[in-house]
Amino acid sequence: MKGIVFSEFIEMVEDKFSPEIADQIIQSASGRLKTGGSYTSVGVYDHIELVELVKELSAVSNIPVDDLVTTFGVHLAGRFSVLYPTFFEGVTSTLDFLESVDNHIHIEVKKLYPGAELPEFKTERNGSQLIMEYSSTRPFSSLAKGLIEGSGLYYGETLEVEAEDLSKGLGNHMRFTITRV
Amino acid sequence: MRNTLEELEKQISLLERRFSRERDARKEAEKLLEQKSLELYETNQLLRMENLRIMKLIQSLPVAMVLYDQKTVIAVNPSFESLFGESPEGRSVAETEARLGLEMRDHPEYRVQHEIHKQGETHEEVTTVLVQYVPLIEHHTADAVHETLMVAMDISDRIKNDEVQQYAAFQAGIAEMSASILHNIGNIVTGMHGSLMHLGRIPPQIKRLEKGVSKALEQSQQAEDTDLVATNQRNEQVMQATVKILSGLRGEEKMVQYIDKLELGIHHIGEIIQLQQKAARPDTHITSFNFPSMLNDTLSLIQDRIEKYNIEVVRDLDPKLQKVELPRNPMIQMVMNFIKNSMEAVGERLLEEYSHQGKIEIITAVVGENSFKLTVRDNGCGIYPDRLEKIFVFGETNKEQGSGYGLHSAANFVRSLNGKLYAESDGENSGAAMIVQLPIRVDR
Numbered sequence: 001m002k003g004i005v006f007s008e009f010i011e012m013v014e015d016k017f018s019p020e021i022a023d024q025i026i027q028s029a030s031g032r033l034k035t036g037g038s039y040t041s042v043g044v045y046d047h048i049e050l051v052e053l054v055k056e057l058s059a060v061s062n063i064p065v066d067d068l069v070t071t072f073g074v075h076l077a078g079r080f081s082v083l084y085p086t087f088f089e090g091v092t093s094t095l096d097f098l099e100s101v102d103n104h105i106h107i108e109v110k111k112l113y114p115g116a117e118l119p120e121f122k123t124e125r126n127g128s129q130l131i132m133e134y135s136s137t138r139p140f141s142s143l144a145k146g147l148i149e150g151s152g153l154y155y156g157e158t159l160e161v162e163a164e165d166l167s168k169g170l171g172n173h174m175r176f177t178i179t180r181v
Numbered sequence: 182m183r184n185t186l187e188e189l190e191k192q193i194s195l196l197e198r199r200f201s202r203e204r205d206a207r208k209e210a211e212k213l214l215e216q217k218s219l220e221l222y223e224t225n226q227l228l229r230m231e232n233l234r235i236m237k238l239i240q241s242l243p244v245a246m247v248l249y250d251q252k253t254v255i256a257v258n259p260s261f262e263s264l265f266g267e268s269p270e271g272r273s274v275a276e277t278e279a280r281l282g283l284e285m286r287d288h289p290e291y292r293v294q295h296e297i298h299k300q301g302e303t304h305e306e307v308t309t310v311l312v313q314y315v316p317l318i319e320h321h322t323a324d325a326v327h328e329t330l331m332v333a334m335d336i337s338d339r340i341k342n343d344e345v346q347q348y349a350a351f352q353a354g355i356a357e358m359s360a361s362i363l364h365n366i367g368n369i370v371t372g373m374h375g376s377l378m379h380l381g382r383i384p385p386q387i388k389r390l391e392k393g394v395s396k397a398l399e400q401s402q403q404a405e406d407t408d409l410v411a412t413n414q415r416n417e418q419v420m421q422a423t424v425k426i427l428s429g430l431r432g433e434e435k436m437v438q439y440i441d442k443l444e445l446g447i448h449h450i451g452e453i454i455q456l457q458q459k460a461a462r463p464d465t466h467i468t469s470f471n472f473p474s475m476l477n478d479t480l481s482l483i484q485d486r487i488e489k490y491n492i493e494v495v496r497d498l499d500p501k502l503q504k505v506e507l508p509r510n511p512m513i514q515m516v517m518n519f520i521k522n523s524m525e526a527v528g529e530r531l532l533e534e535y536s537h538q539g540k541i542e543i544i545t546a547v548v549g550e551n552s553f554k555l556t557v558r559d560n561g562c563g564i565y566p567d568r569l570e571k572i573f574v575f576g577e578t579n580k581e582q583g584s585g586y587g588l589h590s591a592a593n594f595v596r597s598l599n600g601k602l603y604a605e606s607d608g609e610n611s612g613a614a615m616i617v618q619l620p621i622r623v624d625r
Binding site for chain 2: 026
């Protein structure tokens with residue numbers, strides 16, 4: 001997984017909780033982290049390390065893991081819009097943007113990082129409703145949900161996001177029904 | 182105080198850990214950066230090699246290529262310089278467009294046919310090229326700088342070959358049709374011959390009848406009264422013979438039918454000849470074409486024969502006459518016919534004057550606003566004054582094996598375009614000229 005996800009996660013924990021909490025979860029999980037909790041945005045790390053960090057944060061904050069990951073997704077979408085504005089500027093609505101993820105954004109990401117393992121998004125548009133099916137080798141459907149909600153915030157639109165688990169609890173296959181309200 | 186100190190120590194410890202993690206991260210980032218720099222360097226080297234390879238390839242390709250962006254011509258290969266006669270490398274696109282008379286598009290992908298006019302030693306040479314514009318971008322935007330590759334291929338030979346094949350196919354078609362027509366006419370003539378044979382039997386029988394009746398009359402005048410019985414007997418015999426002959430002639434009552442058959446046969450032959458004339462007329466589709474180029478193409482069709490007779494061909498073409506809108510194929514046929522006739526006239530004169538240097542002049546001149554004159558003049562055997570007008574009549578020919586169809590067909594073609602065609606000659610061994618005046622454009 002790209003290092004930017006890790007560095008942004010640590011920054012979010014520092015901002016939303018505190019630097020002490022961030023330090024605490026790294027310290028607690030360090031025995032299970034190959035990197036020892038040192039991340040650079042240009043590196044590539046095992047996604048398990050993020051899972052470990054989120055688990056620790058959940059234990060410290062008493063917030064469910066899924067809620068934390070979704071919140072992180074919202075934060076990440078906001079950061080992506082600052083770091084990679086060109087992907088957001090070409091379209092004018094959340095649903096249009098989400099439709100472009102698989103057939104435009106991911107193609108460009110692949111050009112930049114040929115080895116990147118990206119999740120797959122199949123979309124089906126029906127007016128103001130978009131059905132988006134997420135599938136990945138990693139259990140981050142909650143992160144996808146947060147990214148969807150964060151995109152809605154960027155475009156100033158209110159969205160209703162219904163999630164249907166297609167992975168029997170594994171979190172790697174989910175159907176989202178997104179409705180613009 | 183102790184609490185503050187403990188708090189401070191905690192903060193320092195936290196900062197130390199953060200610093201340590203940041204330092205580790207920085208080290209890793211530096212390592213990655215170095216690795217990426219190396220990869221970038223290698224990629225750059227590969228790109229340079231690839232660029233060199235592509236440039237060499239472009240330089241060596243036999244098709245003309247020019248690379249340009251919206252403002253400047255970036256690169257040109259030697260084939261381009263050779264084909265267009267100049268290298269616009271480094272020039273502005275606007276100036277290059279003006280010099281070449283060719284639009285340099287930047288998008289989308291497009292193909293166009295273009296003519297390059299170059300002044301040769303004796304005449305203007307026209308090269309037809311197929312130009313293709315290939316934008317080297319995925320998505321066109323008006324403001325972004327982007328490059329376009331223009332590829333030009335010389336298709337003059339291909340066009341000439343097509344014309345040679347088209348003409349050969351046309352001639353072969355006519356030959357095949359002629360054979361079929363002659364076969365049909367032969368069948369009709371056979372039928373007519375039968376009718377004629379039947380009709381041919383009638384005159385001898387009438388002659389026999391005339392002879393018998395004359396003899397009977399003569400004997401009757403010379404006979405005495407005593408011979409009356411004998412005379413009556415002879416008259417009776419003559420009458421019987423007459424009845425027999427007339428009866429025989431009555432048997433030929435189909436005579437009228439034979440005559441009808443002959444008439445029908447003649448009519449049928451006329452129809453077949455008309456059909457042949459109609460079908461042998463080339464495509465009269467009006468097209469826009471370059472007249473000097475058409476003359477060059479026509480000459481190239483019979484270049485081998487011109488060389489065989491060692492004839493000097495001189496062109497004196499009016500530069501104002503370029504694009505015309507006329508039926509191209511019949512025009513080629515007509516010009517070719519003039520030139521062939523001139524060659525044969527030169528050949529005939531050579532039989533008498535072995536050292537004679539044959540010469541054919543092709544002259545064009547624009548006349549008025551929408552008219553031009555084409556003259557094909559030779560220094561061959563010439564035409565007798567009394568034949569100057571007759572040579573355009575069907576079947577009239579000066580040649581031993583001529584059909585008398587070529588100039589007749591040319592006259593018909595010129596007439597159909599409301600033009601004029603006439604011949605000039607000062608007589609035997611004084612050469613001759615075919616002069617045709619035609620509109621530059623006719624309505625399609």
